[in-house]
Amino acid sequence: MSSLSNLLIPAVLFFALGVISRLIKSDLKFPPDLAKVLSIYLLMAIGLHGGYELSKADLGTAINSIMWALILGFSLPIIGYFSLVVTRKVSPLDAAAISAHYGSVSAGTFLTAIAFLDNSGIEYESYPLIMLAVMESPAIIVGLLLAAMARKQLAKADGKTLVKDEDDDTGGFKGLMHEAFTNGSVVVLIGSMVIGAISMPSGIESLKPFIDEIFMGVLCLFLFEMGMEAARRIKEFKKVGVPLALFGVLMPLVGGVVGSLVGYNVLGFSVGGATLVAVLGASASYIAVPPAMRLAVPEANPSFYLTLSLGITFPFNVLIGIPLYYWFVQYLAGV
């Protein structure tokens, strides 16, 4: 069974071990900044690798992929926002903050999908990697716009006017834009891709042990820790409630279907490549977006968006989503 083979990938098993170690209340603890170090490494390695591949790729398809990444990044949060607002389970500001997470992407989920494809010997294009880099930011912008809209509506309903804050030193919208595009993971990923693309092939060859050979091991370590983080969030499931938790499963399915169609039918990728686009559509950010929303939408409840993206959607995608999207793309391809 193909779904079982996804579960038997070491990286995914380590994710499960992380979850279990929290559930049995093990005293296992990783050093404080480890996850950060590991994620910088992972983005660097995947960026170098992808940049090198892309230097040999077709420019037209690359531009097309970027355009569709932008379309996905801008439209998915809007779909999420309106489906949340319709249910009336959360305030419009919470809805804006939550949906921004679903338009952005999770590099951890993307890398797990790569491990899944590698393990099953499925080929994939390197274009989805540019899409990963592009999709980090647009959703943050949409989230901010939706929040501004919601705030205006709420103020109107209360009969209050919004007061301009003299202490607004983040530079308002401009400052947040700057943060969205200079976000650490975007800089590491795009920078490494450029280095990979312009370096001499012999230079990249000498980095092979760093980029290729230890990559899956580091991914195991990273997912091990993320499993522990996810399990910590599952405890807050009660606060979130069933309807909202359901959103954490349904929204990735919607994003996964949209991503599959874009990847396979619009961009014409192989089954492997389209599966990666589906994962981009399905995944929710838990690194780049939460701090941006905390700063820009302080009214929204962080335990909602963190529990949803990290505690529900991330494990769902890692354990069930990836093989499911792969299966769906295969179905589209008529395999």
Add this chain to the structure above:
Amino acid sequence: MANLYPHKLVNIITMDILQDKLKEMFRRHGVSGYTILRVSGEGGSGESLGTLDFEASIMIKVILPEEKLQRLLDGLQRQVNKGYHLTIFVSDVEVITPAKFSTPLE
């Protein structure tokens, strides 16, 4: 024998991501300096273990003469009103080098 001069110590416990915003505010309010510690704990906004970057909590300590206190507190109050989680408390302290606390940051 060294003399002691009464001053105020403002303690702020908040999220790491507010750091830049608050530093900027300190400058505008003529604060002479601050100390930032990385902390963890549990409270109204949940448990902060600080494993992930955006969850890290910090404690900021600012010593200042009493006449500058109210303006800074007003600025902090505005941040609280906006919905940011700040735990703020003020205590009396005594310093031996008052000049150090009256020179604003550049």
